[in-house]
Amino acid sequence: MNERGILVLGWVATVTAIVMYLSYIDQILLNLAGQKGSVVQPFATMVNCALWVGYGFLKDKRDWPIVVANFPGVVFGAVALVTAL
Secondary structure: OOHHHHHHHHHHHHHHHHHHHHOHHHHHHHHHOOOOOOOHHHHHHHHHHHHHHHHHHHOOOOOHHHHHHHHHHHHHHHHHHHHHO
16 A cells, blocks of 8 residues: 555544444433443544554654544543542
């Protein structure tokens, strides 16, 4: 695959990852309504995404698709975790 194709694939993967993390909104709303969910998955999501954000940001040549794709996972994972407590 050429460089342009890889770049497009990276940004398509970024968009799909963000959509996946936006699905946490439903669980957050259920948590706030009193139907508490597990804390394990949002905690694992938050930690995993934080590691990927750090990896993408700290590389010599920053990997923005990785940073952008995983940052919402840190935020929504943390909010889902806190509301599930």
